[in-house]
Amino acid sequence: MSAAELDRAVGLLVRQVGHWQQPRWAAVAGGGNVSRADLVHRLVQELANLAADAEGQPRRAVPRLGNDLALPDQLRVVAADLLTAAPAADLLARAAAEVTATRTAL
Secondary structure (H helix, E strand, C coil), X not given: CCHHHHHHHHHHXXXXXXXXXXXXXXXXXXXXCCEHHHHHHHHHHHHHHHHHHHHCCCCCCXXXXXXXXXXXXXXXXXXXXXXXXXXXXXXXXXXXXXXXXXXXXX
């Protein structure tokens, strides 16, 4: 797994959801019992956790902003933080798998 592959996976997800309005974010994610917004925020938190692990820093909670329309931007920021941390290949693979699983569930 390379940084470029993770960046591509994040880009695909952002293009998929970047134009959504609030009703689409509030809808229940496929096969689950949480909203699409909750699912993407969980992904944002997971990527932030992986970035903290790669940097050897403590994990911190990513705030849930009041407007779900900000989620694609939050995703881009934490993905960039993760890539900047130069994580090991196994962390990149785990991150890409999380992004792909989220994209599939949406």
